[in-house]
Amino acid sequence: MKNSFVSRHDGAVRLTHWAVAISGLVLIFSGFGTMPLYGRFYVNELPGLSWSTNFLIQQVIHYMAAMIFTAAVFFHLVFHLRRREFAAVPRKGDVKESIEIIKAMVTDQEEPPNGKFLAEQRLAYAAMGLTSLLLITTGLIKVYKNTGVITLDPTFLQVVTLTHTLATMAFLGLFVAHLGAFLIKANRPLLPSMFTGKVRRDYAEHRHREWDI
Structure with missing residues (x-):
């Protein structure tokens, strides 16, 4: 097994x-x-x-x-x-739990019991999701402006463009952080699952004890 x-x-x-x-x-x-x-x-x-x-x-x-x-x-x-x-959706206490997990990694102590997703994964998921929706919304407004069907307020367009640019930088930062998370040894067994869809059972049972496998 x-x-x-x-x-x-x-x-x-x-x-x-x-x-x-x-x-x-x-x-x-x-x-x-x-x-x-x-x-x-x-x-x-x-x-x-x-x-x-x-x-x-x-x-x-x-x-x-x-x-x-x-x-x-x-x-x-x-x-x-x-x-x-909804296993990846953030829940109450995720910030505190993320701090505890990071502290456990640094001090080499036992982590709090995890479900299918770690607390920081749920927070990152929400951040990436909100950033993506912001990119889509502002992007659609910019495309609508380019059609020339209607003239939008220049100040409003400046805000939309700035928001789109900042969301782009946030997306890039989150993407780099997502990849950087796999530099942590404890997270590496999760990487193959994005290619194969599977993770080792012994790893899941040890680190994701609250996951209903």
């Missing part, structure tokens, strides 16, 4: 996860590409990236990635709402 595995993420969850991650990174790259940055920092002189300073190409890529990102986020919401799966 020590080397057996339990299912943690099904195919739909993994597909949505990677769709959001990859399209999110493409959005960041293409979003900055619509600004006069890549030419200034000679990104366009790197092999295969001569097109990176072409505004129209970057805009098309940005819109295509945005459609995938938006579809993946809303599919995720509907999928889990219909199945009434």
Whole structure:
């Protein structure tokens, strides 16, 4: 039984996860590409990236990635709402529990009992979710403005653009933090589950004792 595995993420969850991650990174790259940055920092002189300073190409890529990102986020919401799966949603006491888990890691002591998701994972999930919805909302407003159907207040557009930019930076920071979490030894056994959907049973029973496997 020590080397057996339990299912943690099904195919739909993994597909949505990677769709959001990859399209999110493409959005960041293409979003900055619509600004006069890549030419200034000679990104366009790197092999295969001569097109990176072409505004129209970057805009098309940005819109295509945005459609995938938006579809993946809303599919995720509907999928889990219909199945009434709320294990990743933050709950009361998560901040305190996250501090206790971090303290236990630093001092090499026993962690508090965890469910399927750690407290900090639930908090990160909420932060990433809210940031993604903010990106989608402000992005749609910017697209609506570009259609020229109606003229929006310039001050309002400035706020929307600033919010979109700040949300982009927040998304990137959360993404880096998400990857950085796997530098912690205790978290590494969870990484393969985003590829295979499975995690070792002995690990789950030890660290996620409150998870109803």
